[in-house]
Amino acid sequence: MRIAAIADDYTGASDLANTWAKNGLVTIQTIGIPEGLDVSGADALVVSFKIRSVPAAEAVAAAIRAWDWLTARGFDHVMYKVCSTFDSTDEGNIGPVTDALRARAGAALTLVTPAFPETKRTLYKGHLFVEDVLLSESPLRNHPLNPMHDPNLVRVLGRQTPDPVGLLDLATIRAGDAAVAARLDALAGEGVRSVIADAVAESDLDVLGRAAGAMPVSTGASGLGLGLARASGLGGGAVPASAPTTGPSAIVVGSCSARSLEQVAAAEAVMPVLRLDPDRLVAGEAIAEALDWARERIKAGPVLVAASGEPDAVRAVQARHGREAASAAIEAGLASLAEGLVAAGVTRLVVAGGETSGAVVDRLGIAGFRLGPEIAPGVPVLVTLGHEPPLAMALKSGNFGGADFFAQALTRL
Numbered sequence: 001m002r003i004a005a006i007a008d009d010y011t012g013a014s015d016l017a018n019t020w021a022k023n024g025l026v027t028i029q030t031i032g033i034p035e036g037l038d039v040s041g042a043d044a045l046v047v048s049f050k051i052r053s054v055p056a057a058e059a060v061a062a063a064i065r066a067w068d069w070l071t072a073r074g075f076d077h078v079m080y081k082v083c084s085t086f087d088s089t090d091e092g093n094i095g096p097v098t099d100a101l102r103a104r105a106g107a108a109l110t111l112v113t114p115a116f117p118e119t120k121r122t123l124y125k126g127h128l129f130v131e132d133v134l135l136s137e138s139p140l141r142n143h144p145l146n147p148m149h150d151p152n153l154v155r156v157l158g159r160q161t162p163d164p165v166g167l168l169d170l171a172t173i174r175a176g177d178a179a180v181a182a183r184l185d186a187l188a189g190e191g192v193r194s195v196i197a198d199a200v201a202e203s204d205l206d207v208l209g210r211a212a213g214a215m216p217v218s219t220g221a222s223g224l225g226l227g228l229a230r231a232s233g234l235g236g237g238a239v240p241a242s243a244p245t246t247g248p249s250a251i252v253v254g255s256c257s258a259r260s261l262e263q264v265a266a267a268e269a270v271m272p273v274l275r276l277d278p279d280r281l282v283a284g285e286a287i288a289e290a291l292d293w294a295r296e297r298i299k300a301g302p303v304l305v306a307a308s309g310e311p312d313a314v315r316a317v318q319a320r321h322g323r324e325a326a327s328a329a330i331e332a333g334l335a336s337l338a339e340g341l342v343a344a345g346v347t348r349l350v351v352a353g354g355e356t357s358g359a360v361v362d363r364l365g366i367a368g369f370r371l372g373p374e375i376a377p378g379v380p381v382l383v384t385l386g387h388e389p390p391l392a393m394a395l396k397s398g399n400f401g402g403a404d405f406f407a408q409a410l411t412r413l
């Protein structure tokens with residue numbers, strides 16, 4: 001079974017590609033549909049889009065294009081990679097894309113689970129836990145673009161799709177493959193189209209990987225990816241080797257997630273850190289000065305530039321400028337900054353934040369990545385394909401990595 005994924009953001013794509021690569025699948029992460037890239041040697045392909053927060057019709061159109069491209073090239077199963085914290089709004093895009101891919105594949109059901117036990121995202125009776133608390137009590141309640149206030153994913157997904165959503169509960173999963181198959185048949189008979197699946201341990205994801213792998217499409221995060229990898233029968237490839245690059249390094253942070261804020265604070269002890277004024281960023285100012293500041297320092301060592309703010313400050317910025325406008329302007333500013341840093345010789349670049357990574361990678365015109373070793377669960381070293389000179393990068397999801405992630409990442413790039 002050759003497996004592929006359509007990822008709704010670039011950090012999430014690198015997280016899944018990391019799971020597949022470290023399980024021995026030869027994996028390539030592409031940016032969009034890889035028209036000009038040779039991917040023939042890959043067991044597994046992750047096509048990255050920036051479609052988590054765009055209008056649903058746009059997300060559906062991109063996903064369907066990728067589905068057609070992947071299935072025409074012999075991929076047997078395609079997973080829609082969403083966030084392990086189910087980041088989405090009532091308008092989508094998890095429901096609309098899941099429905100559209102199911103219809104395109106002619107499938108009766110889609111299994112949906114964001115569980116990722118390695119990073120402490122678990123699902124019980126349809127309720128998503130992030131570490132020790134429900135999703136709605138986790139820092140995700142303050143996300144700048146998709147604040148998550150409801151931990152019951154049957155309900156959350158139910159608001160994103162006209163079709164009934166069912167639950168495959170842990171007891172059935174623990175009863176094994178036959179019990180799961182019987183329950184899925186019963187749910188399909190009741191008219192259910194999307195099934196939220198519990199999972200607390202990786203062994204639950206082995207069962208779900210086998211069930212999902214028997215269908216053409218699924219929706220999930222790295223945990224389901226692990227189950228699919230194990231079910232695929234592939235996995236003989238070498239675990240990615242370290243590929244240290246020399247040259248100046250920099251870190252660009254647009255994530256406002258609690259973990260990223262902690263990591264920026266920790267970096268202050270070990271490298272120069274510049275915190276940007278978000279109002280000036282929205283006004284299109286501040287980047288030229290930030291670039292001058294960074295250029296003066298990168299020959300001596302790494303620098304970090306952050307736009308990030310605490311939840312109250314982010315809400316205030318959004319109230320002044322509008323949520324979408326503020327996000328788009330800040331992302332564009334950070335993309336210009338990254339472009340300037342690479343032009344100034346930076347070859348080792350860490351970007352924190354999914355939307356931010358999308359904006360930066362697009363601006364740099366990167367076609368895809370080969371996978372390097374894991375830095376922290378969910379965050380691998382990425383080596384650019386089709387960029388001269390090659391860059392060593394890490395795209396850090398908002399809530400991943402320990403407090404010292406940034407310093408740690410630079411020792412691996």
Ligand SMILES: Nc1ncnc2c1ncn2[C@@H]1O[C@H](COP(=O)(O)OP(=O)(O)O)[C@@H](O)[C@H]1O
Pocket residue numbers: 144145254255256257260278307308309313314315317318326327328329330331352353354355356357396397398399
């Ligand atoms: N100080 C700020 N005020 C308002 N929005 C901000 C600020 N700093 C960054 N942002 C925006 O917040 C969003 C963070 O999302 P993202 O990059 O996906 O991070 P995460 O991975 O943590 O979700 C981006 O759109 C970014 O431009």
Ligand SMILES: O=C(O)[C@@H](O)C(=O)COP(=O)(O)O
Pocket residue numbers: 009011012013015016082083084085116221222353354355378396397398399
């Ligand atoms: O599944 C996950 O948690 C990550 O892969 C992911 O998608 C995180 O998104 P961002 O926090 O927006 O980077």
